[in-house]
Amino acid sequence: MRLGLRLLGGFLLISGLAAFFVLRVFLAEIKPSVREVMEDILVDSANLLAESAADDLAVLPPGGTLAGSAFARQVQAYASRPVDAKIWGLDKRSLDFRVYVTDAAGRVVFDSAPTPATGADYSRWRDVSRTLRGEYGARATREVQADDRTSVMYVAAPVQRGGKLLGVLTVGKPMATVQPFIDRAEQKIFWAGVWLLGLSLAIGLLVTWWAVHSVRRLRGYALSVGTHDTATAPRPPDLPGELGELAQAMDRMRLRLEGREQLAHDVRALTHELKSPLTAIQGAAELLGDELPAPDRQRFALQIDDQVDRLRDLVDSALELSKLESRQTPAHREAVDLVALSEQVLAQHQASLSQAGLQVQWLSQERVTLQGDAEALSLALSNLVANACRHGAAGGLLELSVRREGRELRWSLRDHGPGVPAYALPQLGQRFFATVSPRDGRKGSGLGLAIVGQVMALHAGRWQAENCQPGLRVTLRFPL
Structure with missing residues (x-):
């Protein structure tokens, strides 16, 4: 029943x-x-x-x-x-x-x-x-x-x-x-009793409906949390009394379980990502133990150095992502000019831009003040510029834009590279998912866009990637 x-x-x-x-x-x-x-x-x-x-x-x-x-x-x-x-x-x-x-x-x-x-x-x-x-x-x-x-x-x-x-x-x-x-008197008492019974039944129906409706909301929430990721998971239903406390307890339990699942997944993915550079370093080190010509020794030494840089980037990105995920709000909220912040990030990547032969073209520069964490925003923009340097067409353009549309401030960056395969586009932003760079055939850490997504979540914003043929455009949307 x-x-x-x-x-x-x-x-x-x-x-x-x-x-x-x-x-x-x-x-x-x-x-x-x-x-x-x-x-x-x-x-x-x-x-x-x-x-x-x-x-x-x-x-x-x-x-x-x-x-x-x-x-x-x-x-x-x-x-x-x-x-x-x-x-x-x-x-x-x-x-x-x-x-x-x-x-x-x-x-x-x-x-x-x-x-x-x-x-x-x-x-x-x-x-x-x-x-x-x-x-x-x-x-x-x-x-x-x-x-x-x-x-x-x-x-x-x-x-x-x-x-x-x-x-x-x-x-x-x-x-x-x-x-x-x-x-x-008997008639009056009888009809008063009938009215009282009817009113009691109406109250019983109302209380029963409320209790069943609240329980069904809790059940719907419990069934839906397992089918969403952390960013799109529904909020617990707003219920009074003990049912509300139960909903909050279920939400805390969901977060703990998702944290454990995410940790296990990240450990497995990180272990997998570490195997390749460690194997390359081990192989190069074993070869360096033999008598090799100077050019080969230099090549293997450069390979070790390259794989160490890759490991360092992977570990640094994982630490940055972990710090961002531990926050509920921006660490230091202040007025941020995205145009000025973008120019600082471009200056930091000037060497990479020059090496790739990329030119930056501003399509729009609206100086609108944004309340946010300048350090976290700089990290997100830096990852996007770095991705554009790896995937953009050599000698091509990077189109940069900062403009206001309605009650949103939009930052967008487009390269003119080959873009992303259609099957891979929905997976962008997942931890340790990366595509091969068309320039050198190397893969990134797969954490750059995950960091971007976490920074946008801290600022109540969202990001979007879309193929433009040629190239890929990434847009950050901040609510004003």
Whole structure:
């Protein structure tokens, strides 16, 4: 099962169970709570009416009733009063108290019911019997035994005069009169629970979508980092909290793994590159141990010197590239004039240019200040000029240009040599990849363009090589 379905299923299960139990508790507590409130009101009403009935009950002759008494007239007047009250949206159009009074023996002497129970013996009813014993008396009786809605709650109060118990007054109220309030409360709570459950489901869907989307972004990042090189590798997704920390940890792990892989690759490539000059030096040294004519000894000595220079260039380039790769930003940022810097580099390579018979032609010289590391930029330009000296056509031109295009500063150098084979063009800039010089058949260290690429990465720029027929043009693009 997918992660999203598991999260959503778990959230729905928890929300559903919580909503079920909460609604069940609320709905189960409504009716008892209403009954408790109603019983409290009946207690107050019964005691108030007991005081009103005390005078008439005190003068009641044995075997008599309260018919025609002041208390009886007041209760009957209450029962006949018209009422039209709107209670929180519900209409009340009748007065529902039933009042009956018993004497000290439990005989009914007054009853306000439509069918009075006057003269009946209520001494065994719970409300009357407990009150006659000096206890709190109350009962709930169903008029239809199987229907709880026909239940009537009765609460009794003692009628006393001078500390003597004269009788009991009971007030009754049908539960059906408050049932509409109970039904409305249950309906409101039910729909509130439905809305709450719906809102919980919506939040669950949103949280699940966010979690799954974030995990998928992490998965996409983890799958994509292995298919890109360091320069074009995607950035880790920007996520909050622990997921963001996990993304950063994955990025650090990627960098460590790529560093190890790159180190292993560089060691293998460097070992391969060192074999050829070391083999040549070893062979020349062995031959120099023999008796050789002076011209041969000089030739082998020059070969050793040439291979030592090659080794020195290889080691120096590898060290420079290593230092550049250890930086995240330029070491010394300052204002740099690329035109002036190019002229300094050309002056350093004047001997090589003269030896190759190359002439430098400026196509454009826009003096735009660039914020960067002058030393690193000089190293990159020097490598490009050196490549042009090795691969340019003897006696040809080197076309140099510094110009601004939009929000970019472009430095370009073109030689008029044979260019680069189409298959090799995408591999330019890879460590230890080099093409053969058409002039002397020698290969460079294969690190010059890698150094150029690293310098451009430090300056948030990019470089591009393209065949021009004839020649090769290398362009450096710096953002302004």
